[in-house]
Amino acid sequence: MTGNDKLTTKNRRSDRSSDRRIWLLIAAIALVATLFVPFSQFVLQVEYDYTLRTVALGGSLLGIVSGVLGCFAVLRRQSLLGDALSHAALPGVAIAFLLAGRDLGLLLIGAGVTSWLGVYFIRLVTGTTRIKQDAAMGIVLAAWFAAGIALLVYIQARPDASQAGLDTFIFGQAAAIVEGDVRLIAAVGAVAFIVLGLFWKEFKLITFDPEFAGANGFRVNLLSLLLSTLIVAAIVLGLQLAGVILMVGMLIASGIAARQWTNQLGQMVILSAVFGAFAGGVGAIVSAVDADVPTGPLIVVVAFLLVAVSLGFAPGRGLVWTLLRQRSDRRLFAAQTMLQDLYHYALDHGRADLPAPEPFLVGVRGATAREGLRQLQARGHAQRSNGAWMLTPAGIEAAARDDRNHLLWSVYRQYGDDLALPVVGEDRQQDIADVLPPAAVAKLEYKLDTIRNAAASSAQQQPQTGAVTDH
Amino acid sequence: MSVRSGKAPHDDWAAALEIDDLTVAYNSRPAIWDIDLRVPEGVLMAVIGPNGAGKSTLIKAALKLIPRAAGTVRFYGQPYEQVRGLVGYVPQRGSVDWDFPTTALDVVSMGLYGRLGWIRRPGQGDRESAMHALQQVGMQDFADRQISQLSGGQQQRTFLARALVQDARIYLMDEPFAAVDAVTERAIITILRELRARGKTVVVVHHDLQTAPEYFDWVTLLNVEIVASGPIAATFTPDNLRQTYGGRVAYLHEGQRIAGLEDE
Numbered sequence: 001m002t003g004n005d006k007l008t009t010k011n012r013r014s015d016r017s018s019d020r021r022i023w024l025l026i027a028a029i030a031l032v033a034t035l036f037v038p039f040s041q042f043v044l045q046v047e048y049d050y051t052l053r054t055v056a057l058g059g060s061l062l063g064i065v066s067g068v069l070g071c072f073a074v075l076r077r078q079s080l081l082g083d084a085l086s087h088a089a090l091p092g093v094a095i096a097f098l099l100a101g102r103d104l105g106l107l108l109i110g111a112g113v114t115s116w117l118g119v120y121f122i123r124l125v126t127g128t129t130r131i132k133q134d135a136a137m138g139i140v141l142a143a144w145f146a147a148g149i150a151l152l153v154y155i156q157a158r159p160d161a162s163q164a165g166l167d168t169f170i171f172g173q174a175a176a177i178v179e180g181d182v183r184l185i186a187a188v189g190a191v192a193f194i195v196l197g198l199f200w201k202e203f204k205l206i207t208f209d210p211e212f213a214g215a216n217g218f219r220v221n222l223l224s225l226l227l228s229t230l231i232v233a234a235i236v237l238g239l240q241l242a243g244v245i246l247m248v249g250m251l252i253a254s255g256i257a258a259r260q261w262t263n264q265l266g267q268m269v270i271l272s273a274v275f276g277a278f279a280g281g282v283g284a285i286v287s288a289v290d291a292d293v294p295t296g297p298l299i300v301v302v303a304f305l306l307v308a309v310s311l312g313f314a315p316g317r318g319l320v321w322t323l324l325r326q327r328s329d330r331r332l333f334a335a336q337t338m339l340q341d342l343y344h345y346a347l348d349h350g351r352a353d354l355p356a357p358e359p360f361l362v363g364v365r366g367a368t369a370r371e372g373l374r375q376l377q378a379r380g381h382a383q384r385s386n387g388a389w390m391l392t393p394a395g396i397e398a399a400a401r402d403d404r405n406h407l408l409w410s411v412y413r414q415y416g417d418d419l420a421l422p423v424v425g426e427d428r429q430q431d432i433a434d435v436l437p438p439a440a441v442a443k444l445e446y447k448l449d450t451i452r453n454a455a456a457s458s459a460q461q462q463p464q465t466g467a468v469t470d471h
Numbered sequence: 472m473s474v475r476s477g478k479a480p481h482d483d484w485a486a487a488l489e490i491d492d493l494t495v496a497y498n499s500r501p502a503i504w505d506i507d508l509r510v511p512e513g514v515l516m517a518v519i520g521p522n523g524a525g526k527s528t529l530i531k532a533a534l535k536l537i538p539r540a541a542g543t544v545r546f547y548g549q550p551y552e553q554v555r556g557l558v559g560y561v562p563q564r565g566s567v568d569w570d571f572p573t574t575a576l577d578v579v580s581m582g583l584y585g586r587l588g589w590i591r592r593p594g595q596g597d598r599e600s601a602m603h604a605l606q607q608v609g610m611q612d613f614a615d616r617q618i619s620q621l622s623g624g625q626q627q628r629t630f631l632a633r634a635l636v637q638d639a640r641i642y643l644m645d646e647p648f649a650a651v652d653a654v655t656e657r658a659i660i661t662i663l664r665e666l667r668a669r670g671k672t673v674v675v676v677h678h679d680l681q682t683a684p685e686y687f688d689w690v691t692l693l694n695v696e697i698v699a700s701g702p703i704a705a706t707f708t709p710d711n712l713r714q715t716y717g718g719r720v721a722y723l724h725e726g727q728r729i730a731g732l733e734d735e
Contacts, residue, residue, distance in 0.1 A: 201590075201591075205584055208578070209562065211536055211560075216555065217552070218589075265572050
């Protein structure tokens with residue numbers, strides 16, 4: 001086993017601190033959002049009229065709904081499915097217009113129907129043929145979108161004034177959003193959340209392990225279709241604002257960002273909702289700076305900024321964090337290596353505080369030596385005099401403890417079975433006394449002493465046979 | 472394996488799992504063909520065969536996770552739908568995404584979802600039984616650990632704990648020994664033996680011929696069809712193994728010491 005087996009108490013503490021981190025992050029975002037309103041008013045000269053308030057509210061609500069449902073799309077590896085579905089909504093808009101004229105509710109229902117047919121077709125193709133899911137999604141995306149474009153061009157050629165602006169469904173147009181639309185988003189979102197709340201455990205199970213869910217009697221296909229239907233609903237709601245091409249960005253961006261900050265599904269969903277609300281609201285307000293700045297693309301850009309920040313800075317998974325951890329690991333291991341080098345060099349030459357010449361150490365270890373010696377000096381474990389390094393009393397104690405710990409681990413590996421000790425993962429970075437009960441450590445120490453005494457007495461008889469230590 | 476020929480002499484067994492005429496086909500090729508199998512209660516049974524022999528398919532078809540072309544499967548004389556609570560399942564470790572945002576304890580409590588039924592959420596008592604199952608596999612210290620931070624062996628033990636918490640009478644396990652180190656393998660076999668000692672029946676897809684005679688007391692040799700099934704001493708013979716694996720197995724030692732040359 002690996003260095004993953006850290007101390008449990010450390011673990012628990014880090015889990016609790018991750019909980020706290022989520023709430024701090026949410027508070028920080030709320031703070032930025034509230035500060036952003038006066039900033040936009042006085043610096044960007046944005047005027048908070050009825051239209052902007054409606055659009056910002058609509059954007060935020062949509063961000064919440066799509067952020068929450070998007071988490072499942074991301075975790076089910078269906079991000080591209082979301083893209084295919086939103087493209088597949090376009091012919092529905094056109095067909096609904098041809099059949100029933102310009103009525104938003106009917107247009108969205110049409111969008112939902114063709115989008116849902118797209119899901120169904122993809123499932124049918126992947127379930128019954130050897131065509132893989134990405135190919136099935138690709139063909140649905142292209143074919144449905146092509147049909148939509150063809151129908152829209154046909155509609156626009158007709159001498160009928162009511163068709164004007166139907167093409168905004170392609171890129172989205174926030175200004176078209178009215179109070180009724182916001183209510184619709186809120187109502188559909190509420191229904192989606194109720195369903196999600198009721199079937200939370202089922203959705204989690206089919207997302208993580210559909211086979212196990214099936215073996216336990218859950219209707220995996222039905223649940224999966226229900227979840228897909230909710231995702232389709234979120235997509236359809238967002239079409240007016242973001243358009244069929246960009247809707248996938250709203251759907252998955254906040255989920256991806258949220259995943260970086262937490263290891264719990266519940267927290268991920270809440271955080272994703274907060275990110276979505278932030279992106280939706282801020283994107284809408286910024287786009288009000290100038291009438292020509294489109295809202296949908298701006299919301300997606302803000303959402304992507306959240307993704308970029310999360311990928312860069314999230315603790316544990318973020319790029320910056322990884323680099324920092326790598327650096328601290330390098331230092332730690334360099335220090336440990338040099339501590340052992342100095343200790344054994346000195347012991348081999350007679351006494352533990354004997355100085356070792358620096359050129360020799362650097363010649364053997366290179367950059368590790370310089371880094372490690374610097375670390376040891378900083379910790380007060382080693383000191384430099386006359387171009388040589390020697391361990392301080394604290395350093396000798398630390399090296400001896402380290403050395404004994406390594407020896408006990410190696411005795412455990414070789415004799416753990418014979419001594420009937422509990423089975424644990426071997427991790428030399430850990431003090432063995434933290435992993436094994438005291439009685440087990442005592443047995444190991446006794447065994448180690450026995451081995452050493454045997455080695456010492458045989459060494460007296462035959463001085464040329466080597467030591468039995470692990471080094 | 473003609474129609475029911477294998478059944479008659481064994482009718483006095485209490486069969487934990489009884490499979491008749493089971494055939495599963497992928498793209499009109501049989502993955503398993505006309506399987507007749509009876510697993511008596513209380514055995515620790517290995518399902519052994521080369522790659523592509525249909526070992527996992529057999530288990531999945533028994534649990535109705537994949538469609539059957541023909542055949543019936545009964546657990547304790549009942550169809551699976553009526554006795555789900557008696558059957559525990561450990562899928563292959565590689566079948567799920569271990570980067571899923573959840574903890575080891577949460578994965579184990581998923582074993583209780585089937586008993587809870589629709590909509591109901593696990594409560595405090597359920598969390599305690601999940602914790603107890605983690606303890607049984609020696610993973611109590613890792614309860615709050617994000618599952619991607621577990622080693623492969625720890626992930627496998629988490630899956631095992633999830634099956635233990637189901638408190639089933641028969642367990643079907645798909646390659647629990649795949650890619651785990653010696654320490655984990657020892658921990659897992661100890662748990663399986665404990666299960667058997669408590670009268671449970673355990674069916675394990677296994678591919679290590681070396682350890683099979685030591686670990687198991689019953690064996691089914693499978694290569695699309697059933698080659699042989701029965702007590703390991705009488706069934707795990709060079710002849711039967713040759714029939715299962717063809718000429719790809721070398722028989723190095725006398726008796727049952729067999730070196731597998733499986734290309735895995």
